[in-house]
Every structure is written in C-alpha cells, then in structure tokens.
Amino acid sequence: MLERHQFGLGLRKPLYRDFLDGRTAVAVDFVEVISENFMVDGGRPLNVLRRVRERHPVALHGVSMSLGSADGLRDDYLERLRSLADMIEPLFISDHLSWSRFELFNSHDLLPLPYTWEALDVVCGNVHRTQDMLGRTILIENPSSYVSLPGEMAEWEFLEAICERTGCGLLLDVNNIYVSARNHGFDAQAYLSGIPAARVRQIHLAGHSQGRELLIDTHDRPVPDPVWSLYASALERVGPVATMIERDDDIPPLPELLAEIEVARAIARGNLRSAA
Amino acid sequence: MSLAALQRDFRSWLTAEASDAAARFGKHTAPGLAVYLNNYRGQLMTCLAQSFGAVRAWLGDTAFDGAAATHIDRRPPHSWTLDAYPIEFPDTLDTLYPQDPEVAELARLERDLGLAFVARDAAQLTLPDIAHVDWSSAILELAPTFSLLPVTTNAGAIWAAIESEQTPPAAAILDVPAVLAIWRKDYSPTFRTLDPVEARAMFRLTDGRTFGEICAAIVHEVGEVDGPQVAGNLLGRWIAEGMIGSIKER
Numbered sequence: 001m002l003e004r005h006q007f008g009l010g011l012r013k014p015l016y017r018d019f020l021d022g023r024t025a026v027a028v029d030f031v032e033v034i035s036e037n038f039m040v041d042g043g044r045p046l047n048v049l050r051r052v053r054e055r056h057p058v059a060l061h062g063v064s065m066s067l068g069s070a071d072g073l074r075d076d077y078l079e080r081l082r083s084l085a086d087m088i089e090p091l092f093i094s095d096h097l098s099w100s101r102f103e104l105f106n107s108h109d110l111l112p113l114p115y116t117w118e119a120l121d122v123v124c125g126n127v128h129r130t131q132d133m134l135g136r137t138i139l140i141e142n143p144s145s146y147v148s149l150p151g152e153m154a155e156w157e158f159l160e161a162i163c164e165r166t167g168c169g170l171l172l173d174v175n176n177i178y179v180s181a182r183n184h185g186f187d188a189q190a191y192l193s194g195i196p197a198a199r200v201r202q203i204h205l206a207g208h209s210q211g212r213e214l215l216i217d218t219h220d221r222p223v224p225d226p227v228w229s230l231y232a233s234a235l236e237r238v239g240p241v242a243t244m245i246e247r248d249d250d251i252p253p254l255p256e257l258l259a260e261i262e263v264a265r266a267i268a269r270g271n272l273r274s275a276a
Numbered sequence: 277m278s279l280a281a282l283q284r285d286f287r288s289w290l291t292a293e294a295s296d297a298a299a300r301f302g303k304h305t306a307p308g309l310a311v312y313l314n315n316y317r318g319q320l321m322t323c324l325a326q327s328f329g330a331v332r333a334w335l336g337d338t339a340f341d342g343a344a345a346t347h348i349d350r351r352p353p354h355s356w357t358l359d360a361y362p363i364e365f366p367d368t369l370d371t372l373y374p375q376d377p378e379v380a381e382l383a384r385l386e387r388d389l390g391l392a393f394v395a396r397d398a399a400q401l402t403l404p405d406i407a408h409v410d411w412s413s414a415i416l417e418l419a420p421t422f423s424l425l426p427v428t429t430n431a432g433a434i435w436a437a438i439e440s441e442q443t444p445p446a447a448a449i450l451d452v453p454a455v456l457a458i459w460r461k462d463y464s465p466t467f468r469t470l471d472p473v474e475a476r477a478m479f480r481l482t483d484g485r486t487f488g489e490i491c492a493a494i495v496h497e498v499g500e501v502d503g504p505q506v507a508g509n510l511l512g513r514w515i516a517e518g519m520i521g522s523i524k525e526r
Contacts, residue, residue: 036357041420042397044463064356070280077356102283104354107290108323108361109315111283119279146308147301149282183308213307 002201002240005268006030007261008059010246016048018254025055026254028261030091032059032244038088039080049088059092059202059242060085061171064106067126067140068099068113078133085134091242092202094139094171097123097159110143115151115158120165123158127166139201141171144179144208144217155180156194163199170195172238173204173246174231175223179215188230197237205231205264206246220249223260232267243268290316291352320348320361327362327390330438331369331383343372359394362387378447381431388423388458389465396420398521406515409523412488416481416514419521421460424478425467428453432469455479461518473497474510486526487511 006029011019019026031052038049038060052058065077085093098110113119131137140162142155153161162168172195181188205228207221223231223245235241245260277285277300285301288294289309298309324344325332332340347368353361366383373379398419430448437444455475458467470478473494480490487507494510495503514520 039357040359040394043392043394043421043460045394046397047463066356068279070278070283074356099283101356102280102287105287105291106353106356107287107316108319108353108358109312111286111312114277114279114282116279122279146311147305148308149301211311214311216311 002242004240005265006240006242007265007268008032008056008242008244009257009261010061010244010248011052011058012248012251014251015254015257016052019052019055020048027258028056030057030059030242030244032061032092032246035060035062035081035084035093035095036064039077039084046087053088057091058088059094059244060088060090061141062093062095063110064100064108065095065126065130066100066106067095067097067123067130068111068119069101069126070099070122071103073126073129074101078130082134085136092139092169092171093134093136094141094202096141096143097155097162098143112143112145112147112149113158114149115153115155117152119151120153120158120161124162124165127162127168131166131168137166137168139169139171141173141204142176142180142195144173144176144183144215146183146214146216148184154186154191154194156191160194160196160199163196168199169201170199171202171204172200172234173206174234175204175206175208175227175246176217178227178230179208179217183214189233192230192233192237195237198239200234200238200241203231203234203238203241203243204246205243205260206248218249219246222256223263228263228267231264232270235268286312287352289313317345317348319358320353321345323358323361324348324365328365328383328386330386330435331379333438334382334434334444335379343369346372359390362390376447377449378429378431378434381425381427381429382434384425385427385431385435385456385458385467388425389467392421392423392458392460392465393463395460400518401515401520401523406523410525411491411511412486413526414487415484415524415526416487416511416520417522417524418482419459419519421458421465422519422521423458424470424475424482425456425458426453427456432456432467457519459517459519473506477507477510 008028008030011031011033038045096110100107177188177191205223206219207223209216209218243264245257285297288297290313321344347365351364366380369380369383428449434444455470456467457470477490491507494507498506
C-alpha cells in the first residue's frame with residue numbers, strides 16, 4: 001500500500017529528451033513504460049531505460065501478456081519480462097484483462113473476454129503462473145471494449161474474483177470505464193461501486209475519441225471532463241494510489257502533460273480535504 | 277461457446293473477415309467487431325510503415341500500403357513482439373516485385389538495420405585485448421549486431437540517398453553481386469559495402485576460420501607481396517569500426 005498519492009507519466013519516445021537531458025529530474029513521482037518496448041536484447045532502448053531509472057521509479061505496463069489466452073501463456077514472454085523486471089526493479093508490473101494470442105496467432109490488440117466462470121479459471125491460472133514466474137504480484141487493468149460478449153457476471157465482479165483468487169492488485173483505467181460504460185450502456189458509478197477498491201494500486205487517465213457508433217480508446221487527446229469527474233469519484237473509494245497520465249499519440253510538449261498531472265493533484269488534494 | 281472456440285472465431289474474423297465466425301458473436305456486435313478489425317490491421321500497417329520508411333519512399337504510399345495489406349493477408353503475426361512482424365515482409369516483396377529486385381533488397385537492408393538496433397550489447401575491443409593475441413590461431417567473433425547481406429542491386433545507394441533526403445539513383449543491377457556488412461556503432465545501426473576480397477574474408481570469418489586461415493586465403497587471392505598488408509589493414513579496420521566483439525584462440 002502506498003503511503004501517499006503519487007503522480008506519474010507514461011514515458012514515450014518524444015519525451016525521452018525531457019527525461020534524460022534536463023539538469024533536474026522531471027517533477028513526477030514515477031514513470032510508466034510499455035514493457036514490450038524494452039524486452040529486447042540491447043541497444044538504445046535499454047540504455048534509455050537504465051538512465052531514466054536512475055532518476056525515477058519505473059512501472060512496467062504490458063500489452064502482450066495475453067492473460068485471457070485459453071491455451072496459456074508463452075514461456076519466452078515471461079522469461080523476458082522477468083529479466084527486465086530484475087534489471088529495473090519496477091514499482092508495478094501490470095497488464096490487461098484481455099487476450100491477444102491464441103495458438104500461433106498474435107493480434108497485438110487487447111481483445112475482449114466473456115465474463116464466464118470458464119474464462120475466470122483461465123485468467124486466474126494465467127495470473128498465478130505469471131506471479132509465480134515473476135515472484136511478485138501483478139496489477140490487472142480493466143480494458144476498453146467494443147463488443148459485449150455473453151457472460152455470467154459483470155466486469156467488476158470478474159475483477160473482484162480474480163483479485164480474491166490470485167492476490168493480484170488492480171490498475172484502474174478510469175477512461176476505460178467511461179468508454180466501456182458508454183459503449184455498453186452500463187453505469188460507470190455502479191462499476192466504481194463494484195470494484196474491490198482496496199486492491200487498486202494504480203490509476204490510468206487518458207482521452208478517447210468518438211467513432212461512428214462507439215467511443216474509441218485512442219489516448220490521443222487530453223483527459224476530458226467526464227473522465228476527470230469519474231476520477232474524483234474513484235478517489236473517494238480508493239486509498240493512496242499512483243495516478244498516471246497515459247498519452248500514446250499526438251503527444252504534446254511535456255508542460256501540457258505536467259499541467260494535466262497538476263489537475264490530478266488538485267483533485268486528489270480536494271478529496272483529501274473533504275475526507276479530513 | 278467455449279473460450280477456445282470464441283478465440284478461434286475472433287482469429288478467423290481478424291485474419292479472414294469470416295462472416296460465419298462474426299455471426300456467432302451475436303446480432304449487435306458488428307460495429308464493435310469492425311473497430312477490432314480496424315485496430316488489428318491499422319496496427320500492423322503502422323508497424324510496417326515505421327519499419328520500412330525507405331521502401332515506402334521508394335514505392336510511394338499507395339503501392340506500399342497495397343504491399344503491406346497483402347502481407348497482412350498472407351502472414352498473420354505470431355510473435356508476442358511487434359518487432360518480429362517486419363522480418364518476413366521482404367519475402368512478400370519478392371513475390372510482388374519479381375522484376376524489381378531492389379525493392380526486396382532495400383527492405384532486407386532496412387530490416388537488418390532494425391534488428392541491429394536492438395541486438396545484444398557487447399564490450400568494445402581495446403588495445404590491451406589484442407596486445408598478446410596469437411593471430412595465427414585467433415578466431416575473431418563478430419559483434420552480436422553484425423550481419424552480412426548479399427545484394428545484386430544498388431539498394432544500398434538507394435537507401436543512403438533516401439536517408440539523406442537526396443534524390444535516389446535509378447534502380448540498377450550491379451555488375452558483380454556485392455555484400456553489405458550491417459552492424460551497430462554505439463547505438464546507431466550502420467552498413468557499408470564490402471569489396472570482394474573483404475567479403476570473402478568475412479564469410480570465412482563467420483564460418484569460424486582462424487585469422488591465420490583467413491590471411492592465407494587473402495594471400496592466395498592477392499599474392500604474397502600485398503596479401504599480408506591487405507589482411508592487416510582489414511583486421512585494423514574491423515576492430516576500429518566495432519565489427520569484432522571478441523577474440524578467442526583455437
């Protein structure tokens with residue numbers, strides 16, 4: 001459990017110079033990187049990550065673990081991730097409640113799961129295996145989804161069951177809750193009320209786009225007002241947590257992202273005052 | 277439907293747009309399935325475009341996008357890392373452009389430069405490392421980033437012109453096939469064309485021959501007067517350019 005709120009930023013290539021060249025470290029409590037970008041043999045990416053790690057705690061966020069794969073996880077993936085974790089000593093290791101791979105096909109996308117008892121057994125088995133391999137608990141992130149598959153429980157009930165069975169924590173993506181709630185017509189506040197709040201260690205904040213019929217989780221614009229409101233509601237439920245701005249496309253200059261972090265700080269301060 | 281059956285259907289939808297598989301997801305899933313299909317193909321198109329900037333510039337956007345779409349249709353990704361997806365793209369270009377061999381060769385050059393970018397690090401050889409080497413039995417181990425690429429066209433010159441934003445030369449078949457050496461200097465991938473003597477020496481080196489054996493072959497090729505000096509110059513250049521990772525003795 002964190003002792004206080006922390007605020008961080010997704011570290012992406014256009015920001016490397018800001019994080020490496022400045023005489024003083026960028027004013028964030030941590031950075032998060034995409035694990036797979038650094039699960040390589042050598043070269044500049046690992047050099048950059050080592051240098052950033054000298055200045056900041058680093059969270060490793062994966063997109064290819066495929067925790068929902070019916071035929072299990074890949075050993076070579078887990079071994080690479082463990083090597084990276086041994087090198088970086090990350091603040092968190094996280095991946096998504098989704099699947100990407102089946103047999104020899106890897107979609108490189110976060111595909112939806114049916115929230116069934118069978119899928120729960122599969123995901124929990126894969127989480128157990130990951131945590132055994134890494135020697136630590138991981139965080140699982142709620143996904144954005146565009147298809148609602150027939151299931152036997154709500155997403156938040158599914159997440160709670162995973163946490164109970166495996167001891168893992170949650171990475172709560174507030175934007176994903178908003179996007180999925182709009183796409184599937186459920187109540188985002190009910191979702192927040194249903195999640196196991198004590199398990200939330202990290203929060204993602206991001207922007208989205210309006211597609212033809214659905215909201216799309218694009219991470220290419222500032223956090224919109226409805227997501228900020230939902231974030232304030234989330235903070236009323238969870239304890240001290242690591243909040244992060246996740247921007248993956250059309251990345252603006254660093255000051256704009258730091259300004260978004262200041263908004264998050266202000267909301268957290270407001271919550272702390274109202275709780276006192 | 278079991279989870280495995282669902283994932284099999286999803287794969288069929290993404291890789292073949294199989295309407296029977298899509299229908300099994302239910303009536304109201306078409307807009308969402310379209311989003312996933314768009315994300316899947318868009319991600320792979322972006323991966324190929326970013327990995328093959330020079331090929332894209334050479335072919336033009338429309339032709340490149342067509343070739344990338346063909347590749348995505350033919351070769352669904354199988355690795356957990358997107359870094360692996362570009363590896364087989366040159367094979368697709370071989371089949372699409374059989375009369376234009378510079379296209380696939382340009383792609384192989386870009387691919388191998390990309391692989392060198394994230395290949396394993398190795399310590400640089402220093403003077404003390406080579407001070408007491410018995411060269412007759414020494415085996416030169418190439419840097420982990422090093423590879424050799426045989427070419428029949430001026431793909432190297434085309435890549436260099438595009439990279440420096442100059443007008444590329446017209447495609448041409450070389451009078452004599454050449455070999456490109458590709459490796460990483462510090463953190464930047466690089467390449468250069470080897471002359472025939474150096475290329476043959478490099479292939480012997482990759483076969484695990486000793487430097488003594490390589491010297492003997494060079495002497496046989498260029499004669500006893502120039503051979504020792506040519507071999508010495510090559511050794512000095514290879515070490516200075518960071519092509520050699522370590523030296524062992526047989």
